[in-house]
Amino acid sequence: MKKISWRLVIVIGVILAAFVYVLPTFKPALWPHKKINLGLDLQGGMHLVLEVDTEKAVEGTVERIAQELKDQVRKERIRHTSIDRIEGTKISVVIHDPDNVTEFDKLLDRDFKDLRILSRSNDGESLVITMDLPDSRTEQIKKMATDQALETIRNRIDQFGVSEPDIRRQGEKRLLIQLPGIKDTRRAKELIGRTAQLEFKLVDETHDLDAALKGDIPPGSQILYQVKVDTLTHRTSKTPFLIKKRSLLSGAYLTDAKVQIDSQYNEPYVGIDFNRKGARIFERITAANVKKRLAIVLDNKVYSAPVIQEKISGGSARITGNFSTEEARDLAIVLRAGALPAPVNIIEERTVGPSLGSDSINKGLISMCIGGILVVLFMVIYYKMSGIIADFALVLNILLIAGGLAGFQATLTLPGIAGIILTIGMAVDANVLIFERIREEMSLGKTPRAAVDAGYARATLTILDANVTTLIAALVLFQFGTGPVKGFAVTLSLGVIASLFTALVLTRAIFDYLLINRKAKTLSI
């Protein structure tokens, strides 16, 4: 007697728990407020994998150090030196005047201790030194670049307004981004993928632009373009500018960026505010370059290049450029969230439209119902009364899987639905094993009760063994899979566990109840 009661208590407890967890999916107001999450393939949305070009982050750091070195050399009045960044991440220094070598070495030892010297060759006339960053520092920069990119992109998406985005790091330099239900994928990608490196640079007005376009680019300058799209004709026009390479001020000093409307032309522009340090730099450069043109460069594209009329203090500026309101809004978001430390490339993209998603749900559910009904009918015909018990277990099985999905906050995907369908087929397996065993025992002449006891006793280990292996495959799959496939592994694992429970505990409790409490003398099997 006692034995039955603990089984019944567990069974009822588990069923109730499953019910409680499943209900919020249909009535979200109910506790525990955990709905079954639908995967991107079912509700539509975008899955992106980005690769952060961390090499570029290292190059950027080296470039900055080279700049600093140049500044210091100028300050210390060490003459006849040239400093360049070569092969991406190396700094080459050539010192022509031997007198300056000791001075330079002193500077190097004092302020640039963390540079690693790769080679040093002296031919009497001039000294050539190549340096780079130690590996540990390079690794650190790369790691930080990925972390920072993740943070920045998360910020941008938060401000863009996507419900329940999933953004995480994948491996060393990849980011996985899932945006459920997103419709304007083009805009989202533009927002995510943009480096948003804002720079203020002077226009090189001492050299000839036409000569530069023909290939005679003066050192220290570069050609950048202003790209304009005519809103009416959709024609793009590119205007070249000769811009000095040296960046005077960057977006790192921004505190805010917001969309504003120009009262004169009724066009949106992005107003930016610098922090105190940025404002001071801005004031200094505008004061030093009155009547010169200052280009506002974003990701190596010139947005505008106004002539500085007078010193600008107060630390605010505006970026104009024929924006639509949407474009201006997105630009403000990326500027506020900050620049990516390195460019990112989209290396995997999966976009599912919402209509396809709902199609998939419908088809999945239909095939689940039809398959389920066929199996249920089969069990009743083949095992009669006992078949009904097994069918009851089957229905509970699905309830338990649904409860598990909601409880663990797992994601249901299309392959996940396939996993449930597969479980329907396989869940009856445990019952078939037990029933076949009971039939065998009964044909040996045992009483129904003894046959049921023996059947369960013999079949239990077999069932465990058989299901553990499926579970192993499912767990490996979970480890390996992404997105939809992971969903399959989840429902398959839940299905295996649920069917173990229903077969070994639930149906046993029912049989015991019938045979012991109701004292049934025969068994319909």
Place this chain on the structure above:
Amino acid sequence: MQFIKPDVNIDFIGKRKIAFIVSSVMILISIASLIIHGGPRYGIDFAGGTLIQVKFLNPTAVNDIKTGLATIGLKKSSVQTFGAADNHEYLIRTDKSLMTDQEFSQEVFNALRSSTGNDLEIRRIEMVGPQVGRDLREKALFAMFFSLLFITIYISGRFELKWILSGVMAGALMGAVYALSLFHVSIPFLIGAALIVTLVLFWFLKLKYAMGAIVALIHDVSITVGIFSICGKEFTLPIIAALLTIIGYSLNDTIIVFDRIRENLRKKQKNPLHAIINRSINETLSRTILTSLTTIVVVVSLFVLGGGIIHDFAFAMIVGIVVGTYSSIYVASPILIAWQVRKKQ
């Protein structure tokens, strides 16, 4: 109701030579097909590339779609109908990946609309870069290999109480495979070699149950892969999921037969081994057939009604279940006899 009477006694073991020939021929055909087709036909998940699923409002000619694609530089795309013909849905696939261009889907939309004169909806776009494809391919192979290995540890442990022996062996194999993979050894060859080493070790360590199980699994997976190759179907991530499920499922069958063999070995020690094995297969036959039947029923319903995206997955499962049921009767158990033959010689 009963399909298979309790006193059924089919001589499965007696026909093991025929089964052996049938299995060998099927595996050879599978390998031949793979060689002829130059390896498995990878979907974009593994090969990299771009896949676009479009749905037109009205009937549309494939040629018009191709003309439209040619105007935007996607001349080499393959276009095939997807799902039922009256859906006017098409799958466009191109090897070009890394189309990070934000305007891409708009471009496709415009080109297709002007070339076909039909309104359409882009329902799905998948782009996988070549590096990601290569990574996924390796991960998939590792997943198959590791699940096989874990399963064999479990079987050796449960059936022969050789937990430590099989555990150490599997651990060493995993370590070796991992170490070699760091040296950029070609992963498919590495895993192929590891599987052969595994089989040889099983043979000499006399882990016969594990050996039977793993041979059956390799048998099932290679025939399923072969049939996929013959039908010209693509390997995608869900297909790998199907293959792993087949591994789990086929083993389910195998273990149930093994369990019965072990039980009968204890009861009837005097009978010759092949008689006991044959008896055990017959005793579990009813269950084997019934479970396969119910599973086949649901998978066929998925195949017919589940829609295009899940179609190939369901197909792989159908093949796997049929082959898996066959192998647990005709492949896994007869292997147990192999040791007896070896002892006699």
